[in-house]
Amino acid sequence: MGRPPSPFGHRVPAKKIKNKQVVIIVGSINSSKHDIFLKFLATQGFFEYYSKISTKIIEYCSGKEIEYISNSDKNKLLQKLMSITHTIGVNSSVLIQAKMFDLRKNKQQDYISEVIESVIEEAKKVSESSGMIKNTYAKERILQKIRKILYEAFKNVYSHAYGNGEKNVAIYSRIRIARPKNKNERVAWDEINTFETNHIPAISNFEHAEGVNWVELYISDCGKGIKSNTSNSRNINNYLHSFSSMQLIDFINNNYISASDAEILDDRSQEARFIPGGLKQVYSMLSIDKDYVRIGSNNEWAGLVHKYVNSSSQKMNGQIKQYSDNYFCIANKGHTPGLSYCFNLYVRSEKFFFDKQKWIKISDKSGKTILTQLKSNYYASNCSSVKFYDYIFDNSCSYPQDNFEGLSVNTTILRPPRHLYKEDLIFWVLGFINKRSVDLTCMNDSLVICDMSPFQALIALQQLQQLFIDNKNSCRIFLLTRNWHVCCLKKDKEDRRLLLDIGASKRFFDNQECFSIAEIVALKLRYEDSLKFWKDIGEDFISEKITWLEGDKKYVVDGYISIEKIMANTSKRYIAYRALQRCLYLFDSVNIFFSDSLIKSIYIELKSKRFSQVEHAKNVVLLGSVVVSNKTIKNTAKRLGVNKYAALPLMTHKYVYNENGSQLTQSENLNALLWLGNKAVDDKVSMIRIRDTPFISQLGNKDITFDQCQCEVARSKRDMYQDFEMLDCVRIGHYVNNKRHDLIALNTAVAYMRAAFNSDSIIDWLYSVLRKYSKKNKTCLLVYFSHYAIDRMVRSLKSNNKFKAILDSYVLLPVSFF
Secondary structure, eight states, rough: OOOOOOOGGGOOEEEGGGGGEEEEEEOOOHHHHHHHHHHHHHHHTTTHHHHHHOOOOEEEETEEEEESSSHHHHHHHHHHHHHHHHSSSSSGGGEEEEEEEEEEOOHHHHHHHHHHHHHHHHHHHHHHHHHHHHHHHHHHHHHHHHHHHHHHHHHHHHIIIIIIOOOOEEEEEEEEEOOOOOHHHHHHHHHHOOOHHHHHOOOOOOOOOOOOOOOEEEEESOOOGGGGGGGGTTTTTTSHHHHHOOHHHHHHHHIIIISSSEEEOOTTTTEEEEEOOOOHHHHHHHTTTOEEEEEEEEEEEEEEOOOOTTTTTOOEEEEEEEEOGGGSOOOSSSOOSSEEEEEEEOOOOOOOOOOOOOOOOOOEEEEEEEHHHHHHSSSSSSGEEEEEETTTSSSOOOOOOTTEEEEEOOOOEOOOSSSOOOHHHHHHHHHHHHHHOTTTTTTTTTEEEEEOOHHHHHHHHHHHOOOOOOOOEEEEEEETTTTTTEEEEEEOOOOOOOOOHHHHHHHSSOOOOOOOHHHHHHHHHHHHHHHHTTOOGGGEEEEEEEEEEETTEEEEEEEOOOHHTTSSOOOOHHHHHHHHHHTTTTTSSSSEEOOOOOOHHHHHHHHTTTTTOTTTTEEEEEEEEEEEESHHHHHHEEEEEEEEEEEEEEEEESSSSETTOOOOOOOOOOOOOOOOOOOSSSEEEEEEEEESOOOOESOOSSSOOOOOOOOOOOOHHHHOOOOOOTTTTTEEEEEEEEEEEEEEEOHHHHHHHHHHOOOOOOOOHHHHHHHOOOBBTTEEEEEEEOOHHHHHHHHHTTOOHHHHHTTTEEEEEEEOOO
16 A cells, blocks of 8 residues: 655656766665665656666666666666565556657647547556456546546647757656555555655645545646746736746636636637637536646646536636745756646546536437337438538547538537547537528537547536637537437527527437437447448458258358457447447446357446446346347346346347248347348358357367467566566455455456556567467467456457567457357
8 A cells, every 4th residue: 555755756866967968876776765666666667768868877786886778788677676576555556657758740739639549548458457447437537537638738738838849748647545444554544645745745735535546647848837938927927037936826827727818719710719728628627526736837836626616607716725845855956847737636436417407318218219219220211311420439530621511411410539629629619600500490400419428528518618609600519428418509699608408408309200319319320330340340251151050940141240259359349339338328227138158248348337237127138249030138038037128239130041041030129230241142051050159160060179289488486476566466355256256366457458568578478479379371270268358458469569460360269168
């Protein structure tokens, strides 16, 4: 539970020498506190970046100076520091390893978006494997907060912090543990917390919520700092010759809290639009969970508690506590350049309770109506009048080239990426308003921004409500979350603001003529996801006729899709997960089960994060992969003793025939995706189902014969235990997996993720093994046990450029019937 002080509150001794070379003095590895600090720097990523900027690293050993210059020697020193036996107590909590970026790039916004998404991907994988942010709602909120903060901070660094030349910014993030319940652990925790309160500037106002973990996010640059901008800030023109703590507080009030200032955005029509600046929007977002921030510049720090914002007031108040540099341990007493932020973000695990004055949740009746539409295997005819823009796998959603001109459509649907940046959102709304004068009596003539996470939608609503629009057109905009909550904003001709329209929100789910807007969106999303799922499916789809044995019956199916291989594809698995999730949210309350093993990994994720067992649930849903005859789902229901249930397969096979050649009449299933596979061209039947499994082979064998290989690793017991300690992958407790109870848990997923981020020797070993058995011009078979954690590791390997070329020579075969 031990936690060292903030890494930005200490400096590794360093000195500049001629030609701007940098020398880092590591010192002697002989004292516990110093060793712990060095190990912290090595395991958290700091030393890696220190070694990149230095040309000389010095370690003192027994009074003799040892110099490390070459990269290989630096790596040896890094391994030496990481193998220090002392426990630093924060290995399990690092969320984003220390990183530094130069934002001086062409297409600055695209580059910033790319960098942020790579950082978020790292944080996502760590949060999934560490178990310290268990709740999906909490994880989404934290990741959305980090995205928003990084984007606004990086933009400020790029635009204001530097002149010409390098535009460097450093970041680091870790998860902090709530005050433990165990008495002995609590004493140690309180001791460290008291030490931090007394020595870290502007931290004492941060109140630790009982039993709630939090995330610390550090952002620093070495630019001009606040002092360079003070002459341009109002109310502080009197402080031109000296920089006092009041200047820092005035800067925060004027540029971070006050809602009176605004950014001016000029679109193509050169009409001015006003919206509060990025830092104010960060403040508004962090007020939702009462988060905390420390801001430092020129050796002075101020701390700010984000208060819940009263919706009836535009003024946002915060508590500020000022500190002098006497409270901050600095390397020198001179000017420390740049601006630093430390955000303390609470990990709130409770579900969102949307404001009923703004948001409408889909009713049970409306949900059943959409579910009925999704039982059909067709696409709604009037969806041809829908214009759909999909950016789900992009880093940003650029304003469309067609500018909505000449579109004879009733509904425009936008599915944004996982983070909808402020500029993209505003230009989309402005473009729609400029080109589409909406008749507010017609519900369907609207812009729908859909499939958003709850927190993403909440932030988008905040941004749009603060927007001023100098345009006489009318519009109606719907924000729709993936768990089917909707909020409508409308603008009449005489209004400059987007106002809430709760009546339109209620009518969003109601039938109007043939389809409601919600039904159109549901059908359109399923159709678009199906296209993405089947696109470039390649060898994962076998376009042949297959004999399908089902009990004492025999069918012939045209085409076979290898779901077990597709689940190893990150993007296609995400499509399947999202499509199933979207359907499950249409049920009022639900318990879920799986009917075949191919869908088990997604079932585990849905069940553990979203749809855990609900007492007295109204609905039982049986998840499946591909339905051919419904026999598997019926057998599962019988085994569970369930009479009333809903079948939810990923899709239903479209081409199934009886032995006499007549097409099998499929019972109506709720389909998450559509079957878009072609009919088999060749009439010859070459494959047969392995009975009672979802797999096929040429002879219907139940056996797979392969040569076993043994891989020996030259690791001693000492090395192994050091790996366990460093990677924090062994835990003692009570762990339940199905019916098995364990005292000691070995989390291989955690070990892999941490090793991957550190480029550890484990990764080198794995690379060498895969390379050893890969054959040029010859396909190798890589068989592994299909498990939620292992599947995630395989997907991660496939996205790694180092492993991609090697894995292309393998046929990956996940099996689940051992």
